[in-house]
Amino acid sequence: MKKTLFLLPLLAAFVTGCPSNSLKTADSEAKPDLLYAALDTTVAPGDDFFSYANGTWIKNNPIPASESNMGIGRKVQDEVYARLRQTSEEAAKANAAAGSNQQKIGDFWAVGMDSVKADQLGAAPIQPELDRIAALKSVAEVPGVIAHEIPLGVRALIGPRVGQDDKNSDKMVLYLRQSGLGLPNRDYYFNTDTRTKNIRAEYLKHVANTFKLLGQDSTTAKANAARVMALETSLAKSSRKLEALRDPYANYHKMSIAQLDKLTPGLDWKTWFGQMGVPNADTVIVGQPEFYQTAGQLLKTKPLEDWKAYLTWQLTATFAAQLSQPFVQENFHFYGTVLRGAKEIRPRWKRVLDMQEDALGDALGQLFVKEYFKPEAKARYDTLVKNVVAAFAEHIQKVDWMSAPTKVVALDKLHKITPKVGYPNKWKDYSSLKIDRSSLAANVMRANQWQWQYQLNKLGKPVDRTEWEMTPQTYNAYYNGSNNEIVLPAAAFAVPGLLDADADDALVYGYAGASTIGHELTHGFDDEGSQYDAHGNLHEWWSKDDRKRFNQRVAGIVKQFNGYTLLDSLHINGRATAGENIADLGGIVIGLDAFKKTKQYKEGKKIKGLTPTQRYFLGYALGWQMHVRDESLASQLLTDVHSPAQYRVNGPMADVPAFYEAFGVKPGQKLYRPDSTRVVIW
Template sequence: MKKLLLSTAVLALTAACQPAEAPSETAQTETQATAMTGSPEIGSWGFDLEGMDTDVVAGNDFYRYANGTWLDTTQIPSDRSNYGMFTVLAIEAEEQVQDIILELAAQDAANGTIEQKVGDLYGSWMDTSTIDQLGLAPAQPYLDEIAAAETHDDINALFATIHHQSPYGVGIIPDPADTTRYTVFVGQAGLGLPDRDFYLEEDNQSYRDAYLAFIEQIFDLAGMEDGASKAQAIFDLEMRIAETHWSQEDSRDIQKIYNPMPMDQLAALAPQLNFDAGMEQLGLDGVATYLVAQPSAIEAAGQIFEETPVDVWQDYMTFHYIRSNAGALPEAFDAANFAMFGTTLNGIEEQRPRDRRGVNLVGGQLGEAVGQVYVERHFPPESKTAMEELVANLVTAFEGRLEALEWMDDATRANALQKLSTFEPRIGYPDEWQDYSALEVRSDDLFGNLTRLAEFQWAEQLADLEGPVDRDAWPYPPQTVNASYNPLMNQITFPAGILQAPFFDPHADAAINYGAIGAVIGHEIGHGFDDQGRRFDYDGSIRDWWTEETNERFESRADRLGAQYSGYSPVEGRFVNGEFTMGENIGDLGGLQMAFTAYQHHLDSCCDGQAPVIDGFTGEQRFFLAWAQVWRRLYRRDNLINRLATDPHSPSQYRTNGVVRNLDAWYEAFGVTEDNDLYLPPEERVSIW
């Protein structure tokens, strides 16, 4: 059973005239040098000047102006699908976490301690000789229960477990009608390729061909007969499911996916799927209403289920069970899985070393266990204090912008200000760490360890369902390089992993921090007011607090922004989906606007409104350069195609160029005129927040 979560708008983290000559890093002013303490991680004030291409005019391609030399001289590592500033920090955090894991693993820890569990989980992953020797034996009990199914009811019983693939998924989330309690989320599922577009779009035939061959390969590796015909039947089944799936843009529209139903209505929607018995088997019975995301897809899944023979469902579940556990099976399965999902779908040339993959496994599955040590070693208290101040400054800046917003009426403004006042920032790490005492980990049983981890995590979710919503829970461990907004909790979260240069550096020029992490903070705040986040109230409940007139004004601005992004094509013949990426684009645009206002307030409070010129750059120019720097990224073509279909974030060049061309302050900072390629007439520039 695939666990599904309601989208929480997670961030996947983005001259006057240009200097006449390539600027020198030694020209820092005495005033600014005095203002900073310590040495920045990057350059002399927080920006990599050598990565620029000043032969490019800022107003023609600001992304290349700020990053062109880096883009031209950097190569994507052979084990990566893309490479950028997020990757740099992720690798650094990975190395730090690996040191922690190896230290814990080296201890002669007593059984049941967290040190023993960390060490044995990592050790079982690295014990490839035992994995190869065991073959499919660890998976056999689960394959046998699939083989033993004789009826559709038997298949339904397997769907209602956490171990097997099914055409629907469930998860436990705060109830949007009352965010003090949990409810059950039910949504479309069942595909092996990343999205329905991979099945339906003509341009994706090569991916479909490779996937069909991969299915057959899995059966061949497992020593199961008639792999080719089984593969075709499975692919045909998934094609039918894909034809009923909702699009990505519809699946992120809270007004469309918010469909609460009591059990009798859910059961009647797809009676073939036996939801009443299945939910009871999963421990999810007795819930007042179930939140059904894509009702027509669930209804169609019931019809497809009934019309598909039991033996096809058996083959389907067998394939997916082996595929989803490939990393814990002999090397041939692992290699085949990587060839499909790493190389074919993302263009990665070679798989990452197994030890690094093991670090990511432990860092994800026991993330808060190693995260405690990570925070102690790599996240100083002063960084948390500085971030708290930055968040407060961004909130104040946005409050001022809301109060002066000309297109918003007073009634809507009052609700917006109330929502902003209740934002809850979480910085660095959780106040309470996860308890792993109920988890059993063995040194010689990787497959069993992963199975028990899944069961442990599901048991924790079931326990959540019985009580009030835990507002202290974090979506990921502190070493994660990411940030997020949760509309159901009205919380913004910034883990320690992202609070490093180039995003945040306490020793860098203030313009850098405001243009980088300040804009990321603004981005996450902005998610509370993007096209979907604005549907939630100050306490995370779904409520329409917009007047009709102000709603129309918002939608007009959002539609204009979406049209801009829908015209961007990073791969020939393929375009950004402006509707699917709308929330992230609004977050980027509003976040940079908020951060620029906060930076101006900072200058007013410290420097009489004036920033010194450093290396020929004004404070305003440095601010926008900081934003461009954090979005340095190279993509492999297949990965970019994959992202266009599945990632709600626009490609990095548009997270830079697509944003700045809408901001008057950027035009003023770099002397951009109608002769420049990125120029938009003032009436075509979009300003929302």
């Protein structure tokens, strides 16, 4: 994926200050230039290109108290929110036909915004599920309760999902992944630094406070919190690290149901899957067998009271944001403030819109593209995709480390990548989803159930390769290895504060061509995506020598990013972030060659004293125009396969000779790397 930290809608205006800048020349135009206005020319490009490109914008756009970061996506989402809010308010007032998308949007919004009703209900919306857990008489009944909660959206203990078989992309199969933790990942349970130890202590308090909100006395709540922590720590011990989850072969273990039963003695998976609504699964792909061995053992060794505490916690944590204010605030305090550093909770209407996006994203998407993604914009980006693909093909042909036979297969894969631009040709049908004004939590539960059933219905049926996994109003993009496709939502192309027609090619090729299109194309050829063939199957299509030479280059970028230190002592995980770092570097060099074919590049005219090539690199940096609270940054370093924004700019730029030439980067400057150490892949 292109973006990190958040998935946000896009399209709005913003205002930046204009620095006193020696680059201002007679050819400067009267209208504001968004790249020029963001510059901080007190910083040398060769020392910190990220701060040079974005410094003034960052100074003029502090992080709001309700946010853990502020960036280009955060700034622009407010106007989309305003538009979606108006749409939702109008739908809530309309006498829409029962079952229509307008009725669902309106009712979801109306009950979501009714904070008085939510406070009156308290935990009542989840009380039947709490009662189900409280009624457990033996550990043997625990799997049945877990199975009941899976469709509701609770991922206690196990993590089933439906997806394409990595080795047979024409077949939809059931996967089992590690799951069931309340902290972001396994490292939070074991790291011994002061920051993480404090988070563990705060987590224990948070779980106990949540139990108190459910009516437990302080002593009982603390005891149950300790039970939760102990059980989750056992699961965490058998959970794989972030970087280990990126190896598709190591996380692919196809098993029959009988083999799965043998892996977890005492569990009857056929019955268990049946309780989840899974239709006659004969095989399953287990990502992390050791995790499920532990899960099976825990179901034999942990006492019933531990399971009651754990299931109660997992259920309540899943729906806390939809309950009364005490639950909402307690949930925010830990996950928003302790983990992410936000000082105050976001306005209710924005939180409701986020929930509505999760529940009815395609219904909102139809309205979005009709008004905000015009045919001429789609045509521009369809053409841009073709130009970047052509540039990538030239790069594959020219690389000196890949043999001619492998190049033939690589080019075949590249030309078979399906680009999906803007929005899907067909939308999800929500006719079977019931949305009413009973409670916000009830609507979220039913939406989760609908989504679970939607996924289960794919089993045993032909793969729908036309489907999108993001809505068009999402500020993000992705490469799907199983479909060999790049998916580019309409919002990913919008430039805040600038009409598409007014954006010069340099900006567009850097912002969209490099950081989005080229980035996603390169994911098909990064350390993970390169293991999938043109049809989307996990299959080695490289020669051994080519793979060896490629891996040597990957090792170079891993070493480079391992060397970046943040927050005094924390390091980027070069192995976990390798795929994204490769895609960033690939996107930049491929996008640049595509840009070199444009009229703007060939004419070489300056805008605000900036050459076309300089504007191209600044356009790329525009995509990472953000700053982040320390708490959020620390969390990202442990949980995210994307490097922090500053290093998604400075890291790859340090490897690009054209960047050195464009900005006169010299030995002794902080970004300078000798030729011999610069990473060259695509």
